[in-house]
Amino acid sequence: MNAIDLFCGAGGFSAGFEDAGIDVRYGVDTDERALESFEANHEGTGILHDISEGVPSEIKDLDVDVVFGSPPCQGFSDARGSRRLDDERNQLVFSFIQWVAHFEPDYVMMENVAGMTTIGEAFLEAIEAEFAAAGYRVEWETLNAADFGVPQTRERVIYCGVREDLTVEPSLPTGTHSEGGGGQLTLEGERMQGWTTVSAALEDLPDPTEDGTVDLPPLSEFPDNEYLPLVRDGATTTENHTAKEPATDEDTRHIVDALEPGEMYRSSRFGDRYRQVWDLLAHRFSAVERDALHFIARHRTRKAYRMNGKSVGAVPDHLIAEGIDHDDDEVYEALERLHDDGWIRTDEEDGTLGYDLNTKSGIRPRYMRLEPDGQSNTIMTTDFNPRDKLHPTENRGLSLREGARIQSFPDTFVFEGRFDDVANQIGNAVPPLMAKRLGEHVLDIAGKKPPHPQ
Structure with missing residues (x-):
């Protein structure tokens, strides 16, 4: 055919x-x-x-x-x-x-x-x-x-x-x-068979190189891995094994160092896989700032708190002050500091000032570290930026070859371009x-x- x-x-x-x-x-x-x-x-x-x-x-x-x-x-x-x-x-x-x-x-x-x-x-x-x-x-x-x-x-x-x-x-x-x-x-x-794991896909790959070309260890060193013979396709070397490093600022290094396999930096969600800004960067904030960030994250989707009739929105400043156990003046001062530093953004309606999480504070998934014993979520075109996906055990982004492995491309497949x-x-x-x-x-x-x- x-x-x-x-x-x-x-x-x-x-x-x-x-x-x-x-x-x-x-x-x-x-x-x-x-x-x-x-x-x-x-x-x-x-x-x-x-x-x-x-x-x-x-x-x-x-x-x-x-x-x-x-x-x-x-x-x-x-x-x-x-x-x-x-x-x-x-x-x-x-x-x-x-x-x-x-x-x-x-x-x-x-x-x-x-x-x-x-x-x-x-x-x-x-x-x-x-x-x-x-x-x-x-x-x-x-x-x-x-x-x-x-x-x-x-x-x-x-x-x-x-x-x-x-x-x-x-x-x-x-x-x-x-x-x-x-x-x-x-x-x-x-x-x-059971689902193939990320670890099975990546465990034989050496460290990425600047030009992306690497030698692969003998398959005999991985006798229990059923995926590697498929994805190796007879190759003893492979290309496109190059990766990006995270930003070098102190906050990024601290976030990346702290994230465990399967975790991501996301302050707008709660659960075992999510790590929030007031937790990961607790040393950066006062107690009142941490409580304010936590309160905004918890209440930004609740109808009684959000502004402008949106499904998600800024929380009025007076409700934040009422909702956390600190002096009102301290709360307002803390909100101003958080805003000036870019952790939260403002919205205003009928003279009422409200605050919502900003991108910097993890309002969307960031620095998602893959779980080696699980499966990756969908590999996307942006996922080779460390801010989107992190290697399961190393503090860097996925290499292009690692992404290709997770997509099941054989190691003999060479990609052209930047x-x-x-x-x-x-x-x-x-x-x-x-x-x-x-x-x-x-x-x-x-x-x-x-x-x-x-």
């Missing part, structure tokens, strides 16, 4: 399909650097082209069995906070379907973030209607990459389409791994190990066997 990859990026989806035994003829994208990586790692040809402008002449007569790809997801992503139905990036889903209509492949696979399902029924119905108009029956499910052996709880919506003149029905594959493991069986009768170019390529990719199972499933639906043992 042969295929074309739309919005291919560096080619994580293609890598998995190729490993399953599908010949990927072309990858199409607008990212020049990503296409350099695609061509460096795949036999297929990369085409620099905006898919919304239609099918280019050089491939318009191409005969393909499968069209697959990942229309850009930022318009859907929960992390980006935008779910507008008319978002320009959302419309690229329909450009994808137009290409499907042009090529009339037997099968279709489309990947996107789970957030697309929350836009609304009208949007999902529109996608299904467009596929139907193109002549395809489709099914979709939200699949978790961890269920396919990827050391990451990356949830994605996967559409499977079958051309309506074929007798087979569209469906999605079952997982090969489960959170509990325990030897339970898949629908195919295969024995499941640090931020490669970070984008890794964060935007479909994990190859998950993609391989999707490719195998296409072959299963078609009644064909992979050309090599699974």
Whole structure:
């Protein structure tokens, strides 16, 4: 079977399909650097082209069995906070379907973030209607990459389409791994493994280097690690193993030093995994300042305290003074100091002054240290900045190769471009190990066997 990859990026989806035994003829994208990586790692040809402008002449007569790809997801992503139905990036889903209509492949696979399902029924119905108009029956499910052996709880919506003149029905594959493991069986009768851990993905990697090239220790030193032989792919060296260091100011060093595996700096949430500014940086504040920060964090979401009718907002200064056990003048003076130092911000309504946490004090997740015995959350394009993710045991950001390992890219896959170019390529990719199972499933639906043992 042969295929074309739309919005291919560096080619994580293609890598998995190729490993399953599908010949990927072309990858199409607008990212020049990503296409350099695609061509460096795949036999297929990369085409620099905006898919919304239609099918280019050089491939318009191409005969393909499968069209697959990942229309850009930022318009859907929960992390980006935008779910507008008319978002320009959302419309690229329909450009994808137009290409499907042009090529009339037997099968279709489309990947996107789970957030697309929350836009609304009208949007999902529109996608299904467009596929139907193109002549395809489709099914979709939200699949978790961890269920396919990827050391990451990356949830994605996967559409499977079958051309309506074929007798087979569209469906999605079952997982090969489960959170509990325990030897339970898949629908195919295969024995499941437990989810792959971050430690299993990273434990053989030496320290990052300036040029990113490192020698890998013998696999024989890790006899119980079932993930390493997969991700090594026969490599004895690998590239792109370079990482960023945290800022050198005293506060950042103190936060990074104090965070344990699985913890993050976030003052707006409470629980075992969250560490707050008045705790991590207790030495920076007086008792009244610590209490004021804690009070604001606890009450900023409560209707009786917030201003301007917002779901989250500034807490009026007089309520802060009433709510903590300190002299009022001390409280007002402490609030002014915290504001002047950038820990809190102000809001005003009808002459009432209110205070809310500022970015500096951890209002959003920062410095999230990965749990070695667990799974990473979704690897994103920004996650190689130490302020977003920290290595499980070292006081630095993830290296590009570590992120690629967590995405299940083989060590033989070399990314082209500058640090931020490669970070984008890794964060935007479909994990190859998950993609391989999707490719195998296409072959299963078609009644064909992979050309090599699974």
